[in-house]
Amino acid sequence: SRGADAEANQAFRAAFRELFLERIAVLWNADAKGDKVIDFITREVPPGFDARLMGSQNIKGTGLDFVYRWLSMDRVRTAIERMQSNPSARREVLTFFLSYSDFGLIDLREALAAVRAAKEQGGAGWAEHANLIDGAIRRLEALDKEKTAALVVTGKTGVGTKVLLRIEQFVDHMDSVRRTRWAKIVMDDLFAMRIGHGQAALLLREIVGRQKGGWLAKDLAKWVEKRRAWLESRRKKPKKAEAAAPPGAPATEQG
Structure with missing residues (x-):
């Protein structure tokens, strides 16, 4: 009957709308830093699923520092590769880790893992850089704690x-x-x-x-x-x- 069809259509619309809204996650804090944006995304997307990001290219909002996080990842990963493949660049890269002030949480942890691996590897090639390695580990560990603590839940503007x-x-x-x-x-x-x-x-x-x-x-x-x-x-x-x-x-x- 028409009444049953209308009722079924209404139920379908309500269910479809609810399912659609569940797929939308809004980051209300327009001042969130790049690390918070990445953390927000990873917490909203289940493991193994793909997601479509809308508005991430907006450099007037949360996209500004979000872009810088990827640039920092590229810069730090290039430095790690140089440190691992070119012994003559080890001192320069370790000094870079001691002074670099634009780490993101992801590239920070990658740098920390690389420096820890260098310390565990040891050998004559790394012995001359022991002080730099220890200093870099201390600084990166402190930054890791600081940036992890800064990952607070973002909500609507008060x-x-x-x-x-x-x-x-x-x-x-x-x-x-x-x-x-x-x-x-x-x-x-x-x-x-x-x-x-x-x-x-x-x-x-x-x-x-x-x-x-x-x-x-x-x-x-x-x-x-x-x-x-x-x-x-x-x-x-x-x-x-x-x-x-x-x-x-x-x-x-x-x-």
Whole structure:
């Protein structure tokens, strides 16, 4: 009957809609870093399944640092290959691991595994680099803990953040002037060779990242954290001892 067909169609539509929505996972935090994006994707996709990513090419959103993670993977893997295949490059690569400041969690762990393998391998070829190997392992292990701890669950933007985003729209022109000034300072320092190209790229990336929005909430959070630390230090600071009596002053009677 027509009634049964309509009921069946309605049930089919509801089931199809529910199945379709289950396939969509939205990363609400537009300020999530690349490691968080990758972690979010891997947690949403079951093992052995393929997934279609939409919006990952958007460099104005979460895609900016997401792209840099893949660039970092390529750079670190190239360095690992050089270290393993070219003995004369070992010192240079280990020094690179000690100073590289744009590790992602994936390439960081690959570098750590490679350095640990070099230490276990030992031999005369690695003995001269023992101090560099130990230093690289300590640094990479510390970075691994730091980046793993930073993988927090991302959720929808809170009410307070939404209010700050609205306020930010009215004052962003002032931050734009500040961003321009910061960019000029970075370029001047680069031209004067006070910083290298890698450091300049990181600093300019932070400046460009502020254009995406959300800088007011970040700056406010940093200010609150500094204020809290200052108040905590004031609370723990011992009170000054009472000033000693000037010479010749009568002593206070006891009892």
